[in-house]
Amino acid sequence: MSSSVLESPVSDEVDQLIAAEQRAFLKRQPRSTELIAAAREHLAGGATSNWQIADPQAVWMSHGAGSKVYDVDGNEYVDMHGGYGASIAGHAHPAIVAAVSDQVRRGTHFAQPTEDAIWNAGELARRFGLPLWRFANSGTEATMDAVHLARALTGRDLIIKVEGCYHGHHDSVQVSVLPEADEIGPRDHPTGVPGNSGIPAAIRDLVVVVPFNDPEAVARALAEHRDQVAAMITEPVMMNAGIIKPDDGYLAAIRDLLHQAGAYLIFDEVKTGFTTGPGGVTVLTGVVPDMVCLAKALGGGISVAAIGGTTEVMSAIGDGRYEQVGTFNGNPLAMAATRATLSEVLTGDGYRHLDELGARLRSALDGVIATHGFEWHVVTIGAKGCVTFRADPVREFRDFLQIDARYGNLHWLMQHNGGVFLPPWGKVEQWLLSVQHGRDDVDRFVSNFARLAAATAHATTGAAAVGD
Numbered sequence: 001m002s003s004s005v006l007e008s009p010v011s012d013e014v015d016q017l018i019a020a021e022q023r024a025f026l027k028r029q030p031r032s033t034e035l036i037a038a039a040r041e042h043l044a045g046g047a048t049s050n051w052q053i054a055d056p057q058a059v060w061m062s063h064g065a066g067s068k069v070y071d072v073d074g075n076e077y078v079d080m081h082g083g084y085g086a087s088i089a090g091h092a093h094p095a096i097v098a099a100v101s102d103q104v105r106r107g108t109h110f111a112q113p114t115e116d117a118i119w120n121a122g123e124l125a126r127r128f129g130l131p132l133w134r135f136a137n138s139g140t141e142a143t144m145d146a147v148h149l150a151r152a153l154t155g156r157d158l159i160i161k162v163e164g165c166y167h168g169h170h171d172s173v174q175v176s177v178l179p180e181a182d183e184i185g186p187r188d189h190p191t192g193v194p195g196n197s198g199i200p201a202a203i204r205d206l207v208v209v210v211p212f213n214d215p216e217a218v219a220r221a222l223a224e225h226r227d228q229v230a231a232m233i234t235e236p237v238m239m240n241a242g243i244i245k246p247d248d249g250y251l252a253a254i255r256d257l258l259h260q261a262g263a264y265l266i267f268d269e270v271k272t273g274f275t276t277g278p279g280g281v282t283v284l285t286g287v288v289p290d291m292v293c294l295a296k297a298l299g300g301g302i303s304v305a306a307i308g309g310t311t312e313v314m315s316a317i318g319d320g321r322y323e324q325v326g327t328f329n330g331n332p333l334a335m336a337a338t339r340a341t342l343s344e345v346l347t348g349d350g351y352r353h354l355d356e357l358g359a360r361l362r363s364a365l366d367g368v369i370a371t372h373g374f375e376w377h378v379v380t381i382g383a384k385g386c387v388t389f390r391a392d393p394v395r396e397f398r399d400f401l402q403i404d405a406r407y408g409n410l411h412w413l414m415q416h417n418g419g420v421f422l423p424p425w426g427k428v429e430q431w432l433l434s435v436q437h438g439r440d441d442v443d444r445f446v447s448n449f450a451r452l453a454a455a456t457a458h459a460t461t462g463a464a465a466v467g468d
């Protein structure tokens with residue numbers, strides 16, 4: 001294809017393909033439709049999180065085993081949704097089943113520490129190069145603690161945040177998460193856009209928004225708010241806008257700028273922490289920040305989070321200047337699951353397997369794209385990857401906004417109807433492989449992708465759209 005497929009005059013046929021796939025999707029899931037109707041009586045919106053709802057409807061699950069999940073209609077899927085990046089162990093991994101079952105029999109909650117917490121903190125210190133750790137229950141809690149800590153230590157209120165990063169749903173970071181193109185303002189002074197309703201303007205005004213991959217923007221923000229910035233929080237590889245990697249030297253440059261200004265650097269490795277490698281982007285780049293936030297894959301499918309930091313930062317917890325608390329922090333069930341995940345799942349062998357599968361998937365997808373001459377490209381890092389439906393690399397959120405979202409949506413639907421479960425927000429999210437995935441699993445993904453490529457090429461040459 002010569003120019004971008006997105007500019008094709010017949011690209012309305014992509015809308016017809018989406019409609020056809022949505023009809024097929026609904027036809028496969030009558031029991032989900034019934035459960036949604038029943039759920040609406042007492043579950044707000046008929047689901048347990050707004051992110052579980054996507055057009056044409058939420059998928060209600062029955063169970064998972066190994067690399068597969070099964071919906072209530074009996075459909076089997078290769079799970080590459082990975083529970084929004086948590087399920088790197090796959091489902092019902094024997095090591096995690098054993099650890100959790102054993103702990104359930106011995107009690108799941110005391111609100112007092114148990115020995116596994118010592119082993120887990122030591123292992124995280126070894127992996128991430130940060131000496132002191134605390135546990136929490138979700139990524140949101142971890143980034144909230146990190147921001148609080150930075151403010152407590154510096155006595156400053158402002159934080160710098162990257163446009164298009166998501167750090168959870170607490171107020172301080174709910175700014176410019178996924179803003180629309182007409183809201184974002186000029187690139188050199190992006191407008192802080194509330195990421196949800198219910199975010200007070202006063203809180204929004206404590207956030208200075210900058211583009212990713214631009215150290216000069218960080219320098220400018222620090223100069224314009226001299227002695228007022230407590231910290232900058234960022235995903236070191238952006239993973240809530242497809243996948244956007246940092247330029248060489250970017251992370252080290254912003255760390256230096258922040259330190260010169262007496263401010264801290266927080267890496268939100270909630271998504272990247274174990275999916276990109278055993279010590280996340282921190283180890284991949286060698287840039288150790290002042291604080292690292294972890295969650296998702298850490299617990300192998302059980303809810304847990306962690307925050308790690310330098311001795312200087314974490315001393316504020318040790319001496320009580322900042323109270324890091326939570327009824328379920330470090331609960332024995334989460335600690336047992338975390339220990340099993342770190343010691344038996346996320347091992348050298350586990351990562352070798354993930355790398356081999358990731359390479360197989362990537363090269364097959366590159367092959368499909370080359371066959372059709374599409375101006376699309378594949379971005380991978382560790383167990384994560386996505387197809388970016390445009391030719392140029394995406395370096396920041398404003399590039400990402402230019403991608404036609406329909407292709408990601410159609411891809412999600414075609415994978416779904418072809419037995420591969422992906423996160424519903426097509427262009428925003430990525431796939432995740434697990435240690436229990438095999439070659440057949442990635443090959444199923446590739447054949448669905450080939451169907452997408454063929455149908456899209458067909459549509460853009462003006463031929464009739466496929467029916468359901």
Ligand SMILES: Cc1ncc(COP(=O)(O)O)c(C=O)c1O
Pocket residue numbers: 084137138139140141143166167168169235239240268269270271295296
């Ligand atoms: C980078 C990042 N940080 C934080 C969070 C929040 O984690 P949780 O949903 O566990 O609160 C997410 C969730 O998707 C995330 O992607």
